[in-house]
Amino acid sequence: MKFIHTSDWHIGRQFHNVSLLEDQRHILQQLIEYIREEAVDALVIAGDIYDRSIPPADAVALLDEVLHTACIDLDVPVILISGNHDSAERLRFGSRQLKKAGLHILGDVNDVCEPVLIGSNRHTVAFYGIPYCDPETVRNTTGEAVSTYDEAHTLLVDRINDSRQKDIPSVLISHCFMDGAEESDSERPLSIGGSDRVSYQPCIDFDYVALGHLHAPQYRGEHHIRYSGSLLKYSFSEQHQKKGVTLVELADTGVSTKHLPLKPLRDMRVLEGELETIIQQGKVDPNADDYLLVRLTDKHAILDPIAKLREVYPNVLQLEKPGMLGIQEQPVNREKLKRGELDMFRDFFQQVQGQELSGEQEQALTETIAELHKEEVNV
Secondary structure: OEEEEEOOOOEOOEEOOEEOHHHHHHHHHHHHHHHHHHOOOEEEEEOOOEOOOOOOHHHHHHHHHHHHHHHHHOOOOEEEEOOOOOOHHHHOOOHHHHHHHOEEEEOOHHHOOOOEEEEOOOOEEEEEEEOOOOHHHHHHHHOOOOOOHHHHHHHHHHHHHHHOOOOOOEEEEEEOEEOOOOOOOOOOOOOOOOOOEEOOHHHOOOOEEEEEOOOOOEEEOEEEEEEOOOOOOOOHHHOOOOOEEEEEEEEOOEEEEEEEEOOOOOOEEEEEEOHHHHHHHHOOOOOOOOEEEEEEOOOOOOOOHHHHHHOOOOOEEEEEOHHHHHHHHOOOOHHHHHHHHHHHHHHHHHHHHOOOOOHHHHHHHHHHHHHHHHHHHHO
16 A cells, blocks of 8 residues: 655745745645655645644635545545644534545544554555644543653553554554654744653554654654654745655555655745845846845845845845844944944945945044034033
């Protein structure tokens, strides 16, 4: 059997007040093409389908379009669980009826031991889903005295292990934070102080474990316990991550995985250097529409640098000026302050007028600054 493992779509997300819906549609179209090309038997989505519990209408419409294409047009069953960004109750509305169309929404902790059975030409695979749930939810649902995320997750995994048929290949789908895995800035913490971590050891006996929540593609503990990662980069800390989905094949000889890359409509990058150098680079950059964080190393004040940058890089979303920090931290005496004021006005005049101060203008400015300082002393 072959299936695609994906997670953390975050449909409807905004980044620095910019909607990423167009970028998400572009990526999801590539996912649909992979479903066609690889002739997979199922699509597994390990949570965080939406970016918030009450998603905007256009995000719901996009998800509806993708699921219709997969389940109806391509006749590929979809198995999904809710994540910490989703509302499990809203997401699983109509789930009993949708099963008939091949859409299996697993969002109820009470049902973790009920598998979704997907048959292929050779054999059947049982898919079990653990939606995101905190210890309080598990404690109230099961009546067991669990107090940590690890205890809650281990309890549910053990219950599935005790009930599943050992002669049928089994896949566990879970939205959680495996201890020791690599996190990114764009992930919402499940709790404070690291108490949200869970152990991978209880999951080892499954043929494959499809994880969601962390945005970097990676495995934890064993190669078959994997995060597919998010579809897109959702923070600048992810600029070097290779986004994609995971193609999983279960065979008599074992499990194999393959990373299927996704090419974004706009990448997310960090550029560092002096303003003029970056502007000249932007004039010939074939990917000038990428989402950018720019770190300017200039050590002098610059008038409205983000506007200048956006003339060549329209999607500069964040600006940092580390080059100014050293200057700001130095002690300033009266003579240095006088020179600083004059230098700053020179820069201002040049940027506004496009030319340098004349000798007469600079002399007049120097006298004006000196006169103002005299008035300060006499006040």
